Amino acid sequence: MPGLYARGEFELAGFAVGAVERSQIALPAKQRMENGDVIIGIASNGFHSNGYSLIKSVLESQNIELNDPCPWNPQQTVAINLLLPTKIYVNTLLELLRSGRVKGAAHITGGGLVDNIPRILPSDLIAKIDMSTWPIPDEFLWLASAGSISASEMVNVFNCGIGMVLIVGRKDVPYVEAHLQSRSERFFKIGIVEKPKTDSTEKSESEQVDHNKVELENLEVAFQQENKVVPTLSNANHVNRKRVAILISGSGSNMLSLIHSSKKAASVYEIVLVISNVETASGLLKAEEEDIETSV
Known part of the structure; x- marks a missing residue:
C-alpha cells in the first residue's frame, strides 16, 4: 500500500472461519431461492474499510489532509471519520439466521453491491436493485463529486450505504423487518430476485454465473445532488x-x-x-x- 507501509514494516492480520453443523441450514440456500424473493439492505456506517486507495487519491487531489475537517462531516477530522470501525452485524443477524427465515446473506465489502451479491445467487436468478430506495450517504456523494467518479464505478467499489444484504421469501419479510426494527437497525427493501430476461446470445454456465447478475435501476438518479446539500470544499470548509x-x-x-x-x-x-x-x-x-x- 503506497504511502502506508515504510520499508521494514508489516501488517499483522487475523481471521476466523465459521463452522456449520450438518443438521443446520447452510447459507446461502440457493436451492430455496425463487423468483420474487425480496432483497433487504441493512445500512452501513461508512466506508467499512474499503476503497481507501481511491479515497486517498481524491483527498490528495483536493489538498485535504488527515487532520483537516471532514468535507462531508466538518464536526470530525478526516482521520477520525476514516478510522470509524466497520459495522459488524453478527449480534443483529445471528438469531435471525438460525430461524431459517433468511435464504442468503451477503456482506457488502470491496467490490460493492455488484461483486458481492452474485456470490449468494443461483445461476438461474439475478438481483434487481432499485438504487432510489435508500439515501446515498453524504460521504459517497461527496467522493463521487469531488473525484469525478461515475456512479457505475462507485457501486463497483463502495457499499454506497448498504453494508449487508439479505434475501428473504415474501411471506417472511414481515418477520425479518420486525426483528431488524427490534435491533434498531436501519434497513430498506432494495430489490427483488428474478429470472433474467431471455438472451438470444448463447452463454456458458460460468458466464451466466459471473456476468449480469445484478441489474441496477435509477443508478444515475441516486447520485444526483440537485435536491440535497452535500458538504463540499466551498461550503463546508471555506466559509x-x-x-x-x-x-x-x-x-x-x-x-x-x-x-x-x-x-x-x-x-x-x-x-x-x-x-x-x-x-x-x-x-x-x-x-x-x-x-x-x-x-x-
Missing part, C-alpha cells in the same frame, strides 16, 4: 475565508508556503493577489503558475 494579498520583492519562497497552506481544506484564508515592488521579481511568475493574480 468566511479571509482574502489576502502578499507583498514580495524577490523569489517568493515564503509566499509559496503561504499559498500551499491556503489550499488546505482547513485554511481560513485564500491568497487572491501577489504584489511586488520589483518588476523582475521571480516570485511573480511563481504566483501566476498558481493561478493567482499579480500586480507591480
